[in-house]
Amino acid sequence: AQRVTQPEKLLSVFKGAPVELKCNYSYSGSPELFWYVQYSRQRLQLLLRHISRESIKGFTADLNKGETSFHLKKPFAQEEDSAMYYCALSGRGATNKLIFGTGTLLAVQP
Amino acid sequence: EAGVTQFPSHSVIEKGQTVTLRCDPISGHDNLYWYRRVMGKEIKFLLHFVKESKQDESGMPNNRFLAERTGGTYSTLKVQPAELEDSGVYFCASSKGPSYEQYFGPGTRLTVT
Numbered sequence: 001a002q003r004v005t006q007p008e009k010l011l012s013v014f015k016g017a018p019v020e021l022k023c024n025y026s027y028s029g030s031p032e033l034f035w036y037v038q039y040s041r042q043r044l045q046l047l048l049r050h051i052s053r054e055s056i057k058g059f060t061a062d063l064n065k066g067e068t069s070f071h072l073k074k075p076f077a078q079e080e081d082s083a084m085y086y087c088a089l090s091g092r093g094a095t096n097k098l099i100f101g102t103g104t105l106l107a108v109q110p
Numbered sequence: 111e112a113g114v115t116q117f118p119s120h121s122v123i124e125k126g127q128t129v130t131l132r133c134d135p136i137s138g139h140d141n142l143y144w145y146r147r148v149m150g151k152e153i154k155f156l157l158h159f160v161k162e163s164k165q166d167e168s169g170m171p172n173n174r175f176l177a178e179r180t181g182g183t184y185s186t187l188k189v190q191p192a193e194l195e196d197s198g199v200y201f202c203a204s205s206k207g208p209s210y211e212q213y214f215g216p217g218t219r220l221t222v223t
Contacts, residue, residue: 004152043113043114043214043215043216043217044153044201044214045213045214046211046212049211086153092209096208096209096212097143097155097158097166097169098143098145098153098155098212099155100145100152100153100154101152102151102152103152103153
C-alpha cells in the first residue's frame, strides 16, 4: 500500500532549538519525496524535494531508503517557521499524483 | 505571474444540492490536479488532467463527482447531489508537466449541512 505517515500532529519547540519532523513512507518502487508547507492564511507550497538535495530556509531532509524515512530537520528553529508541514510522495510516471501524510503543526515558541 | 485561483473560496450548501467548484491554473500549465482534505484526514488526490483529458481519475470517490476541463484551460468539479461527507477543503494544483512542481490554489472550503 502507498502511504505516508507523520506520527506527530503537533510539535512545539522553543526558538533556537533543533527541529525534526518525522516522515515515514510505504511505496513499492522508487518514489519521489517532498515536504510541503502551509503558513497561516497562505496556500500550500513546496518546501523541498529529495532529488534537488537543497537546503531551503535552513531546512534539510535526507531520504533513507533502508528506513523508508524522509525526516525534515532544522538546527535552529525560528518563530517564522511556525506552520503546517506535510510530507508527500509521488511515483515516477505519467501522473505524479501526490500522496500526503496527515501533516504536523510546528509551533515555535519565543 | 498569477497563481492558481479557485472559486468560490467558501461554499455552504444543503445536503442534496449541487455545487460547482472552479479552478484556473497558471497560464501554460497543461497539468491540473484536484485534491481534497476532509476534516481530520490527509489531503487526498482526486484526479489529474493533461490539457482536456483525464489522465488519472482513480481518486474520485463516486459518480456524484464530475470533473471537466473543456478546452484545456480552467476546470470545474461538480458535486451532485452533495452529501454530508463531502464537506472539506478542495484544492486545485497545476504544473508544467508530470515531473514539475505542483502549484496549489488557496482551496475551496465546502460545507454541506
